[in-house]
Each structure stands twice: as C-alpha cells, then as structure tokens.
C-alpha cells in the first residue's frame with residue numbers, strides 16, 4: 001500500500017493534500033474492476049446461470065431459444081451465443097452513464113480529477129461536450145429501459161419462491177429478493193428520475209402527487225451512492241451464488257411448505 005501511495009504521489013501534479021485521498025480511487029478501481037471482470041466472464045460463458053427455480057439476474061429476461069429457462073423466447077435457434085449478450089447493453093448503459101458512477105470512475109480510472117483539491121492528471125479538459133462522453137446525456141433513456149427490466153426481475157423473484165408448485169424459501173430466494181429491492185432502490189434514487197417526476201414545472205402548486213413523488217425521489221436520491229454500490233455487489237453475488245449451486249459446489253438451504 002505504501003508503494004501505491006508513493007506511485008500516486010509521483011504521478012500526481014502538485015497539491016497540498018497530505019491525507020489518504022488516494023484510498024477512495026484505489027478501492028473503486030478494485031471493486032469496479034472486479035465486478036466488470038466477473039460480469040464479463042459470467043455474461044459471456046453462457047452456462048450455469050439457472051438452478052431451479054433461480055435465474056441469474058445477469059440473464060434476465062432470457063430472450064433466446066437456447067435459454068435453459070426462457071422468459072420470453074423472442075430470438076430463434078439461430079442465436080448460439082450466451083443469452084446474456086442480448087440484454088447486457090441495457091443495465092450496462094444505465095450504470096456506465098449514471099451520474100454517481102461517472103464521478104467515481106472519472107476519478108478512479110481517469111484521474112479527472114482523482115480527488116477534491118487534487119489536480120486533474122490531464123492538462124486539457126473538455127468535460128462531456130465531445131464524443132464519446134457526449135453519450136452520457138442518454139442516461140435518462142437508459143433509466144427507462146433499466147426500469148422496464150425490473151418488471152422481469154420481480155417476476156423472477158416470484159418464481160424463486162415456487163418449488164415445484166409449493167411455496168418455499170431458499171437462500172437463493174432471499175438473495176434474489178434482496179437483489180431486486182436494491183436494484184429498484186437504485187433506479188428510484190436516480191437523479192434523472194427526480195427530473196422525470198418533478199421536472200418541467202415552475203411550481204408544484206396544484207400538483208400534489210408530483211410533489212410527493214419528487215419528495216420521495218429526493219429522499220432516496222440522498223443515498224444514491226449506497227444504492228449504487230450495494231446493488232452492484234448483490235447483483236454479482238446473486239449470480240455467483242446461483243452459478244455455484246448449478247455447478248454443484250454449494251447446496252441451497254431451503255424450507256418448502
């Protein structure tokens with residue numbers, strides 16, 4: 001860690017901070033990097049994503065005929081690749097363009113800037129006014145698609161409590177429920193959602209429903225960073241748990257009534 005700190009100090013431009021400002025970007029690189037590597041592997045491999053009645057959230061909705069457990073087989077047998085590839089663009093676009101993640105990965109990966117009062121590693125700064133960063137402005141549309149995916153994830157959770165026609169609760173059911181609650185909280189706390197429910201108005205006078213929705217969105221938004229990190233970690237953990245069950249490494253503790 002001393003070596004890391006030294007390296008950071010050598011590469012950074014002059015500043016007067018002497019605290020451990022570099023810890024946050026280093027942790028973000030490790031957590032975000034691990035998640036990206038794992039999710040690329042899990043999404044491309046195309047196996048061990050279903051263990052009855054659990055479907056990995058990285059594969060939901062399962063849209064191709066080659067799915068082990070198709071949700072909506074819209075894509076025919078000509079699709080031979082992993083079913084996750086068909087849907088990964090939507091949650092990925094939502095996360096990549098998220099205002100909070102942008103702050104995090106600009107700091108951690110681009111050092112732009114790495115921390116408050118620490119100069120940007122680059123000399124030029126164009127903000128998000130040029131391609132490819134101009135695409136970040138599509139976040140509000142990514143929100144709509146990601147929210148639509150939540151409908152399928154909630155449906156998967158209902159199925160996760162159905163054990164051959166009998167109601168039951170397994171560790172997988174609980175993980176899948178926690179996952180969809182956290183993902184819903186992540187979407188509901190989105191900055192763009194605040195604007196969708198409360199924007200375009202000069203006044204909330206006579207708009208009590210929109211005011212209540214906007215107030216709720218504001219309260220959730222204050223914890224957006226927590227929603228972002230917990231949902232990221234739990235979605236990866238849920239896939240890993242189902243994967244290990246499917247591979248026979250773990251046994252699912254469950255009560256079936």
Ligand code: FES
Pocket residue numbers: 094098099100101139143186187189190191192193224
């Ligand atoms: S700002 Fe983070 S999901 Fe919209």
